[in-house]
Amino acid sequence: MKLKKEIATLLLASTLLTASLTACQQTPDGGTEIGNNTTPEITTIETTPEITTIETTPQTPPETTTPEPPSTDAINFEHPIVGENITCSLFTLPEDIYKWEKRSGTGVYTFVYNDDFDNHYFYVKDWDQAFKITDETNATHVHDVLVTDDYLYVLAEFDPYFMNKTYPWIKVITMKIDKSGAILESHINEFEWETRPFSSPHIDYNLYSPDQFYILYTEEGEADTATANDNWQIQVYESTDMGKTWSPKGEPFGGTDGYLQTWDFLLTRDCGYFVYIRDELTHQYDVYTTIDGGGTWQLQPFSCVDPNGEYFVKFNGIIVVNDKYVASFKAEKKLEGKGDEEEKVTFICKSTDFTEWTLTATRTDNSPSPYEEYLGIDYDVRRNFIDDQIGYTFVFYWDTEFLTFLKTTDGGKTWERQPIIDAPKSSMHLGIDDAQMFTESTGFIKKLWHGDGKIYVTTDGGRTWERPDYGAPKTDEEYGYDEELSIEYVDGKYVLSVRHRGESFSYITQHESTDLKSWKLVQPRNTIPCNGTHSDGIHYIIHEDGNLILYIPEWHQFFIVPKRDDMYIIEDVLDSCSAVLSETEGTLFFRDFSPDDKPISLIQFTRWNTEVTIRPLNLPEGNYSYEQKYCNFIDEKTGYLFLLGGPNDIQLHHFFKTTDGGETWVEQPVETSPSIYWKEDIICAKMLDEQVGCIFGSHHANDDLSSKTYVSADGGKTWHKVGSSIELGSVEAYDFTYENGEYIIFLRTARGLGAKKIPRYLVSTDLENWKLVIHPENSTNIYSTECISSYFPSYSVYPAKVLYKYEYREDGNVFLQIDAWNQTVALPFTYTDINWEFARAATIYGDKGIFVYHPDGLGKSIKILSFTKGSNEITEQTITWDKPINENEIFCDFIDDENGYIFVIEEGGHPDFASGYEKVSKLYKTQDGGKTWTSIDCSNAPYTNLRECMILAKFATADIGIIAGRHWASDYSFHERTYITKDGGLTWIPVDLSNFFDSSPDKDWGIQAYDLQYIDGTYYLYVQAVHEGADKPCYLFTSSDGVEWSYLKKVD
Template sequence: MKSLIMLIIIVVFLLIGVSTVTAQNSPFYKMQQINGNEKWFFNRTEYSIFNNKENPRKEQLNPEDALFKSGESSFANFNNERWTLKFPYPTDTYLIDLEGTDNFVISTGIKLFSFYTLFSDLIWTTNKGIDWNIKHFANDTIVTALEMKQNSIWLVGSRMNADYGFVFKSTDFAYSWVEQLSIDSFLPLYLNFFDNNKGIVLTQKSENSQQLFKIFSTTDGGNNWAEKSSAINGSTEGLNANHFSSIDSGWICIRDFNNMYKILRTTDGGINWETQLTDTLDELSYIKFYDSKYGFAIGEKAIYPTSNNLILYSTTNGGINWQSNEIISDDFYSIFGYDLFFQNNFTFWLAVSDGYEAKIYKTTDGGVTLTELSQIEEIDLQLGKIKFISETRGWLVADGGSIYYTTDGGYTWTAKSRSITKDDLIDVDFVDSNNGWLASEDNSIFRTTDGGENWNVIYSDTASRNLINIDFTSLQSGNSIYKFYDYSTFTYSGIIGKTQNGGNDWQFTNYDSCGFNDLFFADQYSGWIVGEKDFNLIIYKSSDSENNWQQQTNMNLNNGPELETVHFYNDQIGFAVGNFGTILKTTNGGNYWQVAWGNFDPNQLWIHYNLTGVFLRSSNDCWVYGNKYSSGAYTNLIAHTTNQGLTWDTLTFSGQYGTGQIIFRGNTEGYCLGYKNYVTFDGGITWSLLAYPYSISKMFFTNQNNGWAVGYGGRIFKFYDSNTSIQENNKMLPVHFYLSQNYPNPFNPSTKISWQSPVGSHQTLKIYDVLGNEVATLVNEYKPAGSYEVEWDASKYSSGVYFYQLRTGNFVETKKMILMR
């Protein structure tokens, strides 16, 4: 099995080399244009400039330009800090590497949120995972490896849209970085430092069935690098794994076009390579050496047609001879990554993931026998890294931002990341800024009473039916719809749920032959459900707070239409849309519905589209979203009317399978959700590809200032617009937490630190040295909302770097300052 992360990096690297969108010299986040190449307007198209790589990087990259804001993860985000990933915490990326000590742990992860776009997160903790700091890298900037020796940290990565790699170094525990090496055209895959001075970087490029390598080595901690080049000729498909035990000695696993695997070794730093293990069908995708003699290669056993058996190749003489041992047989449904960590040349831990859980093994005889120590459930697909910092204390990271910690040698593990669920979230609803509910695809309902900081499962439905939507009209009263498909009769049944105690208990009513698709309440009493019954559209309405529903229409349109979604501006005016371009409107609460195709012949336009989203900005202003498949391609449609459907303006553009919701936050900002998401900031005149938030299926705004987006893998994003001020007694109060940079800085002997808090809370402001030791407490008391300043007199402290940290409720932020005598 080829490493998933290496495959993603290489494939995207090659694709971006072929088709890259508008050139951006700065790695800061930029809104990509719709469809990758074009920015779409209603009634016209304005083409962007293609990046033909005529502007190669000429200046050294400032690492602070490649990194977004640092701080506690719930406040470090993209898109002008308006959208925040709340869960999983602290990140949802595929964590691929990990380094650390007793007091400091750092990890990096990669997130692929569209086929051409990746980014990385860098996270670290100074208190064993209680709190995490985070840095977001810019779009198309990824980090592939970390190394830490004493107080020095190195990372290696790539700017995918600029075709070059880099090495950054930090000496202040990840708070600031300098670039030490830039690499043009080659993709960095491997980084290793053997001590605080000696290190190596392996880079690769495939060209004409050759594997081209550039190997960079340093003997002074990365200040200077020596470059070596080599090529492996022949029909080689790719590099699967690599490891160096010193600057001169290294091994790689490669695969040819016949799916034969080889192990090659170099003893001169990568200039020449000799074959040690040749032409095995076992899918070797991992290699690691304890020293120059003892090493192991791991892969999946070649058993036709499929294999989930893990095989271990071991050597005690530097790879001259290899012995194979089938170490895990049929224990896994599938294998999604593995990693080992050495205690000595015969003792190591091995972690293996099957996409759902990870099993931890340990051997004391070089892999001849393995003892299963534990299982970690809810590993989200791919395993990243296992690392022990002592014989008993260790860490494991994986996909979906999963982080685990052990203090007993791997027998038990404690989660240091937080997630609500690994299942997809399908709906979100709030009745005010504090009280909200989530629905997941496994029929669970979650509730928060503190603005989304904490969520609890309040109801889990175990019946054989699918939860579709939830809609709450008060703290106690809520509604839900389910869909059940009977494979014996090939018919749907609809279920409507009602709760009168905030979702803890539900009463259900069945509706035979109904397939419900959407639920919407305009107020506490007026609600509608749309879907299909016996291959015709159907609409139900509720006019009281009980679970009483009346069918409004059974209008029989040709071609068996089905309504997908419904939206009302008030209790009278609403639109419902569905497949075959169905658009219905009502102006009397649904007592009468009429087709609203307006100025377009339905046979020429509407009938070809499956409409999945509808939203009314006012009683006359309505937006519709959908797509069609024709001649092997998908086309998306956005339609807009300002006169209740008498006339429509339409926008079509190349799309992908699956469109969903359309929603507006006020009159200017709107979102179209689906396989790819789009955003407008000018009232729908232009639409651009939305990069963040990503992997979402549903949005909800409690008002123009607060909102939520939920989606795949239990992702929850919170929206907050800090541009809206809050006034109390005619005095302007802060609208968000903020910790200012101290002034002066550098300082001698005193400096001032200021901060602001939008709410009253217990607050602490503490000073730490570079080792993480607390040296002073400046504030430790309750403070009301407001702005504050305190002075620190450092007369009795020595020169150096210090950090000050503000902690109030769930907000934590740390900044660096320098005392210079």
């Protein structure tokens, strides 16, 4: 459960924290810019036993360039703590605590009260007392606790990184608390380094006894997004006086050209380990161990594992069981003559002294293991106790569906394997997000989200597991997906929370059961369908079980409409519902697909009442065919219903009126119907009063606004176009009103900026004569902004580099806001002067910038606007062509102060194929900083096999460049959509990496190039594996000639 993971991380989840890995600067040639690998300073603050709050005096940080050795003497506090008060108080343990979890081996429980994640709550079982630790900054995280007969010891960390990333320090806080909640003793120790790392350093904590605390400190250096590598260093500190002073154990240990992946420090008081990754792609790693509490570290060869080098081996971890150390390794090898089939095994080694290791077991992935002592090191473990004596452990094995389930009845002294007849399947090998037993009979398991993220329940003590039948989930693109968050057990009831996500909605429902078998939908707790479909103030979303959830933001009220066999609320509800909402009553009209062909039904509901009424709309008998419907009321009694559809152009098929609040409807005569292009959608159909109404169609292929915009002045009897011809480009009408004696039609852009409102209106006093106005005159209010980015896609592992934003204002003028220059430049056109559907691009380099766009809206020319920092002058250059270019993209940038380029990419044009291909149609270069541009011959440019678009087009030097297609071209290999040029764009060479990623299209389609550099005679090509999960790993390849490529390393 994600929520529990967050709680466990922020509060107390484990004494063994996962490493926070961060890259540092690396040059493309493999060298490293060394960060700060020195021992951090420690400053110590002592407090008297009577002090229960930590108070500090802010001072200016000292200016030091060389870190001093760790200090064990108390000195004045030299850096400000943002939060100066940390307090502890007694807390009454509530009966309905949200969540609590036993801290293994400590006798302490952590819990969350009333969704309060800012404070820390502890319950000491032996004392039967709860405590609340408060820090006003919310930046102090408790990492470990220790309980003796009389005292509670707490070790916490204050890290200001999340408040101000410039602070080059963190603080370690230790506290001694008695049973009354008084802080008898507290210490703050400051860890400082010369330069703030890219992210917070990793610190691991262990409290072994009141006189022996440990800290493992790692410093990871800076990160460079283009050439990532790590300088890493670890240092162990020990305190024997409850954190009053800290002393380093041994010398700092570290290196370069690699990174730390994980460690468990310490497994015991003296023994621990960490893993150093030399190359993750090829599983090259080293395991270092310590037997003196981190004073010294030794490379552990594990020579007993795969001594003949037959397998591809990966280290899995070490645990301590019955005074023995158990190490696990995963291994695999290709089976000769069986294609891609692999043999997978697990090696188990044991040691009694942490230095000499013996191979004790080898098992295949799919075979249950008899070795209880190494349970947990293969992949994932969850453990919970239901009382002082009875507890459960869940163990899942890597790359298998195998589950081991253990039970203890003596508080954890001994464990017994429980029989499992039917274990959860389907991607369970990817691990678990949560697992818990509620009673000796009931419990649940939640699989990791990137498997299928589903929950399984048991009602027979774990012998069998099955999915909770609360409703069939929808997982396709149209409906989005369901993420089952958790199951809670409260007052004898099980509550299942499910998050429903889609492109346009996200909301949570809860389902209740008393036996984990029969479920019912209950009121959502506190989450609404915030981005769901809405109409006139009503948000509505169909639940996967057929129920409909309504939310009225104005009322702050939910309504749940249960599914009925005689009524079918399907996807049409999400497409074309109409609604009427007053202060106390609401009605939702929807198309009904019930067996008796009722054309329309309605749902009525009242404020402050959870009941809803569902009934068919009382229309006159008849056969009503329609595709779209709209309904609106002009007062509490009078309303109108529009039924529109084909089969050819969209027309008003039926038009109804009610004068009794919807009880009865009378069809109105329509003599002259609108006729709107059949590919359009109806955006608005409504009556303003009993005489005047409108029907507006969306923009599709016809730029004549009047042909899709109709009004009526005789109660809907006749409909006529607004004007004879109104050419405004990609614009559509979306609303209609009457103010101050004028009828106003509101316009918006249909495409480009995403159907946003524009400051233009059609205005008339008689519904016959219309004029286009800008209102108010000369307004400088900013109406909308949009970022213009460099060629990196927004979903790339490296975020798009935002160069500047353009703003269009109510007076129609467009401005460039250049954040890097702190400057705004007025562009020489208004918003409606250009067609925003056509490509545009921009870049800034030093003190110069260019904006490239199509000025004519026909694709027959480009205009280059050049401007400089500190000046409002703009130089315009226009380049025209003999024939228009099809749908296209533009890429532009400068290589240096003088040399720059502009790519114009065209879709289509292939002599044998009408679509699916792109090529460089036009290429222009400048050698004088953009003053003049020269056309480059593109006749030899390749047709790249694409289904989507170009992702990269750039020059690394004046002659060496690259064009690359997006990975979505799923049936084409990398070399069919990635080319480089070495002669300035005259000829192009395909880039073939099939030897590294497999030559078949289904293997290397998911990779795409995202950068090319040329440094000192070497090509550096950066490739992103977009299809490999959420991490999207990146790899760096080199070449001396641009033809033969070699893999260099993985780029983090």
